[in-house]
Amino acid sequence: MASLLAIVWDWNPTLVNIGSLDIRYYGVMWAVALLLGGWIFSYFCKHEGKSGELADSAFVYIALGTIIGARVGHCLFYDPMYYLAQPWTIITEIRDGGMASHGATIGILLSIWLCARKNRVPVLWLTDRLAIIAPISGAIIRLGNLFNSEIIGRATDAVWGFKFVRLYPNIPIDKIPAQHPTQLYEAACYVLTFVVLWYLYKRTDAPKRHGMLFGISLIGIFLTRFFIEFIKMEQEKFEVAMIDDIGLNMGQVLSVPFIVIGIASIWYALKHKPETAKAPTPNKKAKK
Numbered sequence: 001m002a003s004l005l006a007i008v009w010d011w012n013p014t015l016v017n018i019g020s021l022d023i024r025y026y027g028v029m030w031a032v033a034l035l036l037g038g039w040i041f042s043y044f045c046k047h048e049g050k051s052g053e054l055a056d057s058a059f060v061y062i063a064l065g066t067i068i069g070a071r072v073g074h075c076l077f078y079d080p081m082y083y084l085a086q087p088w089t090i091i092t093e094i095r096d097g098g099m100a101s102h103g104a105t106i107g108i109l110l111s112i113w114l115c116a117r118k119n120r121v122p123v124l125w126l127t128d129r130l131a132i133i134a135p136i137s138g139a140i141i142r143l144g145n146l147f148n149s150e151i152i153g154r155a156t157d158a159v160w161g162f163k164f165v166r167l168y169p170n171i172p173i174d175k176i177p178a179q180h181p182t183q184l185y186e187a188a189c190y191v192l193t194f195v196v197l198w199y200l201y202k203r204t205d206a207p208k209r210h211g212m213l214f215g216i217s218l219i220g221i222f223l224t225r226f227f228i229e230f231i232k233m234e235q236e237k238f239e240v241a242m243i244d245d246i247g248l249n250m251g252q253v254l255s256v257p258f259i260v261i262g263i264a265s266i267w268y269a270l271k272h273k274p275e276t277a278k279a280p281t282p283n284k285k286a287k288k
Contacts, residue, residue: 006178010165013148029144030099033137034063040136044129054119061118062130065111066104066137073103077250078236101138101225102254105218108134124210131217132197138221139190146183153180153231182232186224193220205274212269218262222255229255 014022038059045055075083075090077100083090112130116123145151149164161178168176197213197220200206206213229251234240239249246253 006159006161006163007181008165008173009146009149009162009181011147011149013166024144025147026144029140029147030067033140034059034066036140037062037130037133037137040133041129044132050121054121057119058115058126058130061111061115062108065107065109067099067107069107069110070099070101070104073106074098074100077103077254099141100254101221102251102258105134105221105258122210124214128207128210128213131214132194132201134217135190135193135197135221139187139194142183142187142190146181146187151183151235152233153182153185153228154233156180156231179233180231182228185228189224189228190221193217193224196220206269208274209269210272210275211265215262215265215267215269218258218265222258222262226252226255226259 011025013024013026015025015028016023038055041058041062042052042055044050045052071090075098078098108130109127112126113123116126142151149166152162152164152167155161155177156179158178158180160181162181163173163176163178165173165176193216197217200213200216206216229249232249232251234243234249236250242249242253
């Protein structure tokens with residue numbers, strides 16, 4: 001009975017074809033995530049009296065760091081032999097998916113450091129604000145994974161299970177197993193993390209405690225990832241051996257350091273006094 005109530009998912013991942021070029025929902029979701037992130041960060045800059053140049057600079061740095069980090073991270077973490085043997089596929093096969101959130105996080109952190117150095121703003125100020133944006137961006141990108149019918153869960157008897165038809169070509173729908181829509185589970189948890197962070201930013205002194213929002217964001221994102229991995233299908237064959245050996249897959253192993261960093265960041269924020277309000281600094285020297 002449960003399998004009869006499962007959701008049949010046969011969504012075409014291609015939004016539109018333009019000649020030999022196909023525009024996929026996955027790519028559109030990445031674009032939406034980056035544009036929304038840029039808009040939210042511009043709000044932070046205006047709200048806190050930062051320059052528009054900082055918003056523009058941060059958008060460029062973070063967009064490049066996110067995309068490059070996510071792609072290179074996937075290639076090196078999940079299938080290094082394949083991509084190192086054919087390095088051009090790191091770029092040419094990007095439309096088929098293959099972006100790692102752990103790699104994106106590393107890329108973002110490096111971009112934050114470079115951007116903060118260039119614009120002479122505190123690294124932790126920049127990190128805390130971008131940490132609010134990260135989970136909502138992650139939620140949107142997970143919808144792209146759903147359109148691609150990828151990063152799916154194990155078989156389930158739950159009535160909300162999805163039958164990912166495109167993963168089982170030429171098999172009758174009644175024979176296709178219902179599986180956990182783990183993309184939606186992660187997206188929902190990330191949205192919740194974003195709501196919590198937004199509340200803390202608007203209603204508490206958390207923004208004045210450097211590292212607090214960053215730590216909460218890391219824990220919200222990667223603790224979610226760690227636990228959902230238990231019901232997720234392995235992305236690569238080698239992960240089966242990993243689970244047999246240590247009980248964890250690659251996604252979980254990569255999540256642990258970020259969870260630890262998140263805890264350490266919150267500890268750092270609590271050990272230091274909140275930032276006190278500073279008098280505004282004039283942009284130009286007063287004329288004599």
